[in-house]
Amino acid sequence: MIETEVLVQVPTTGVGKLRLVEYTDPYSIWCWGCEPLIRRVEQVYPDGVEIEIRMGGLFEDFGPMREQFARMSGGQWKESVLAFMNAVAEHHQMPMDPLAMMETIEDFKSTWPACVAVKAAERQGIPVGRKYLRRLREA
Structure with a gap:
């Protein structure tokens, strides 16, 4: 049996955006596992959430x-x-x-060079940084 779930759009009119800070590292396999949750939050609340990515640097x-x-x-x-x-x-x-x-x-x-690379990509725009982070994780 396949389970399906209906996502409901919650109106955010008149309410400020929720700021979600994600501490991550391109090499972290746990952070890779959290990516679907982050994407889901963005889909459910497209105008109600702002996600900020901060690199953690697991291993210098x-x-x-x-x-x-x-x-x-x-x-x-x-x-x-x-x-x-x-x-x-x-x-x-x-x-x-x-x-x-x-x-x-x-x-x-070290994980630091990958973290620095993500932040450098992000200087070209937040979406560019997010895409680069995803590509690093997929590699």
Whole structure:
């Protein structure tokens, strides 16, 4: 059985826009999982909500985190990270390929360059920044 849901437009006349601040990072798989919720809010309240994106910068330097994963997992950190990614993907059901993501994990250093790139794209216009963020996440 397929469940359907009717979205109701709520009038916002006379009421100021709601400002929603999204703290995110292009590499965060949890933030990727929240994207449908953000888009839904925009669809339900097209004139009633303003979404501001702020980059969180999860890892300035991923090295210490990688070392901690290795210590906690008895050297099996890649397996632990893959299991975590698979569990998150199963939970939020957004398309992602944890195996492909793991192929470059040894070269992964920081999320900051991606965050800076999103903000640079945003200087060309908010929609440009949002589109660039989405493309980074899909890559």
